[in-house]
Amino acid sequence: GFRELKIDLSVASIFSRAWVFDDIRLDEPEATVVLQPDGLLNWSPLIEALNSKDEKSDAALPRLDIRSFILAGGKIDFNDKRAAFATRIQPLDLELSDISTLPDDRGHYKLSARTAFGARVLWQGEATLSPMAVAGSLGIENLQLASLAPYLKDTPPMAALSGSASLSSDYRLAYATGRIDLTLDKLMATLSGARLKTGTPVAAEIAADVIEARNGRYDLAKNSLTLGTLNFKGSRLDLQRPAGGPFKPLQLGSLALEDIQVDLAGKSLAVGRIALKDGRLKAVRDAQGHLDVLAAWQAIPSPAASIRSSSKAAGTGWRYRVDKLELSGFSASFRDESVAPAADLALEDIALSLDGISENLAAPLPMRASFRARDGGRFDAAGKIVPAEPSADLKLRLADLALKPVQPYLATQARLVLESGLVGGEGRAIYNKRGGGFRGGISIRDLRLNESDTGERFLAWKSLGSRDLEVTAAKLDIPDLTLDGLDTKLIIHKDKSINVSDILRKRTTDAGAPANLPAPIAGADPEKRAPSFVVNIDRLRVGNGEVDFADHSLALPFGARIQRLRGAVIGLSSRPGAPAQVELEGQVDDYGLARAVGQIDMFNPTEFTDLKVIFRNVEMTRLTPYSATFAGRKIDSGKLSLDLEYKVKKRQLAGENQIIMDQLTLGERVDSAEARNLPLDLVVALLQDSDGRIELGLPVSGSLDDPQFSYGGLIWKAIANVVGKIAAAPFRALGALFGGGEKFESIVFETGEAQLTPPEREKLARLVGALNKRPGLSLTLHGVYADADRVSLQERQLRRTVAERSGQRLESGEHPGPLSTRTPNIQAALETLFSERIGGSELATLKEGFRKAMMSRLSGLMREEKALSDEQVASLKGADFHAILFERLRERETVTEIQLLALAKARGENTAASLKAAGAPGDRVILAVPEKVDSEGRDVPLKLVLGAAPKSGTPAAISN
Secondary structure, three states, rough: OOOOOEEEEEOOHHHHHEEEEEEEEEEEOEEEEEEOOOOOOOOHHHHHHOOOOOOOOOOOOOOOOEEEEEEEEEEEEEOOOOOOOOEEEEEEEEEEEEEEOOOOOEEEEEEEEEEEEOOOOEEEEOOOOOEEEEEEEEEEEEEHHHHHHHOOOOOOEEEEEEEEEEEEEEEEEEOOOEEEEEEEEEEEEEEEEEEEEEOOOOOOOEEEEEEEEEEEEEEEEOOOOEEEEEEEEEEEEEEEOOOOOOEEEEEEEEEEEEEEEEEOOOEEEEEEEEEEEEEEEEEEEEOOOOHHHHHHHHHHHHHHHHHHHHHHHHHOEEEEEEEEEEEEEEEEEEEEOOOOOOOOEEEEEEEEEEEEEEEEEEOOEEEEEEEEEEOOOEEEEEOOOOOOOEEEEEEEEEEEOOOOOHHHHHHHHEOOEEEEEEEEEEEEEEOOOEEEEEEEEEEEEEEEEEEEOOOOOEEEEEEEEEEEEEEEEOEEEEEEEEEEEEEEEEEEOOOOOOOHHHOOOOEEEEOEEEEOOOOOOOOOOOOOOOOOOOEEEEEEEEEEEEEEEEEEOOOEEEEEEEEEEEEEEEEEOOOOOOOOOEEEEEEEEEEEEEEEEEEEOOOOOOOOOEEEEEEEEEEEHHHHHHHHHHEEEEEEEEEEEEEEEEEEOOOOOEEEEEEEEEEEEEEEEEOOOOOOOOOHHHHHHHHHHHHHHHHHEEEEEEEOOOOOOOHHHHHHHHHHHHHHHHHHHHHHHHHHHHHOOOOOOOOOEEEOOOOOHHHHHHHHHHHHHHHOOOEEEEEEEEEEEOOHHHHHHHHHHHHHHHHHHOOOOOOOOOOOOOOOOHHHHHHHHHHHHHHOOOOOHHHHHHHHHHHHHHHHHHHHHHHHHHHEEEHHHOOOOOOOHHHHHHHHHHHHOOOHHHHHHHHHHHHHHHHHHHHHHOOOHHHHHEEEEEEOOOEEOEEEEEEEEEOOOOOOOOOEEEEE
């Protein structure tokens, strides 16, 4: 319908043999255009009738020539019954000039229209009606995408599409015999402020500030589309977390597709280049372990299903190829709130390129990727991937990646602060159906871990790395690993705990979950266990290391520093029963040496260890804390050398240890509850040789399961046992040192004699030799006497008297020699002295008793006259009468204490002279006051006292 139609017929019609109209004007026409469910227009029959010829009547279109045609204020109601989409186009303005049905006669047209939702259409060009064809340009502006919502109703959960679009294109449309030929060229399209929103269960919005398509061409006959470029600017993805709160996981600066060719008939898509620039990726893992992007993706099943469906369709029907996919200028951030404080990882300058992407997923794709970490470091990868297998073969390079971002994870396991550390490496990574692996070099440089409580260094090194290692899911093989510049410490606290256990956090549980540990990713199966992983290191090289050791559990704190630690550990492996060979060496203080050689199972040292650790030339002042704790004395000076054996098998320790001390000097005493009261000065003096050296062999053994086990305690206990034995028998120890056995303990005088016999003097000479080899020893000797000496002196005095009474002449001081009781002169002298000193009657009685003993058979006849008892008479049987007289007289002989002390003094002086004659050092031999001693038989032991010779004053001594 229409409001008014005006027609101005020209007189030229007569001459042109056609209907010629100077002007036709149609005001406010109304029309309805319906796109039927079968895809045909309601106008199709009319158009077909106007454009067809009646073959029977050979009819043709009427001859028309319209100079000007104007349609003003038109209105079209459009209804697409396939999508239930309807709109009104109003106003519709159309201008035609020189439109003709005459053969090959061309006219011009111009159409402008506005839709009900604000879109503007400008359509102009040339047209012919015989045959029916139009060509020109078409422009659409301000097309509101929300009006196209009905066309998205079959793609849930898409709920709303918004934004505006503009389009321009040159076109050519021809219609003949029911066939429509349409070509669009110089196709340009722009979408501004595009928004695509999803519904439940997760709200999402995909947005793009601008989407531009340029240099496009569409050919309906070939059913193909080509685009020069397709650009997306300011794109992003906004999601609503399941637990509430918005987040923006993806923002894209620009996306460009170049050289796009779509063959709709042949189901093929080709893109020369896809370039994504300046994107930002963001992901957050919450305290419960949920990854927001993953949770949102899983909660939007329809898009995922659509992608899977599209992939399946592409695999079975569609062919596609992207010559190059390039991603550049991207950044990504990951925040993990399952640890406290939260962990943040940021990557910048992310770049990726893939070549030759197609539906043939089995074809290798050349790939390059790189990124830069915000905290420092760069990563590069290049190689090929095969999506179908999937598999990858890549060359990787990592340069100076900072380890500091892992601090929150470290804090959950230990009380440590990762102050610094850089990871680098390069090599080849392979992944295929047999698994993954990497081979190449890797290093960790400038690592420093500080204790979080004190800020003090716990572990540091300059570099740890290998130029050639191989790692798979099952094992790590390192032919050569180098550790340079190690700097660490081992501290034993006052309660005997060590600093390593202090920094490790205890795994306390709360409702069955470990405390302070990062939450597992939701959905992970806690019952699955990773297979055992084997570590093999053929050689670990150690260089320029330093280790601080301190023991605060002692009476005085102890500390030492091993410097320039170097060496190697060979065959280090986590395989059971595979001990490693160890050779390590370091410097202690300025001039000391420490060395360890042997075997140890590094991953289970309590099962097998066979190490020999030696220390040479160590300042013994370092050991003052141990000597103070276990012996109650400080050490003023000295050098120590140790040969220690650590032999452990099935948690049982057994070892032989050798200790050598040079120029040991003990200092002042220190109070210690664990110390034993030992004569250390004497022991040191006794054990030190002429060069000031002490050598001790100390076996140790024990069970590592003993709660009181302490290797240092075992060593000092062994030392205390040795010292105790020496203190209990110093001369025996001295004799053992110099082959004297127990002889040094049994130097004796004969009773009554002031001189030592030659064998005893030989013992004394050997003692002098030992003394000269122990310059720290002093020897104190005492002149001695015993009760047995009194008897000898009585006997000697009586012999002299009897000899003189018998008529013998003796010089002054001459030994009287032996007496013979068979000599008449001696017998007479004895009887005379007996009568004088004891009495004649006593002599007569003794004689009568002796006679009766000789006549025991007749003893019964004289029983009444006896003066001696039967026992006395019986004792006289077979005895020497005059010897009995001598013994009775000896018992009455007078020997004073003065005489005994004089004998003891003479013995001391004579012994001192013998020592001097044997070469004893006079400043270390001291003659002390005489003393009384016990004796056995006729041997009186000489009293010798060994002591430590101090620099001044009286030597500290202990009795033998």
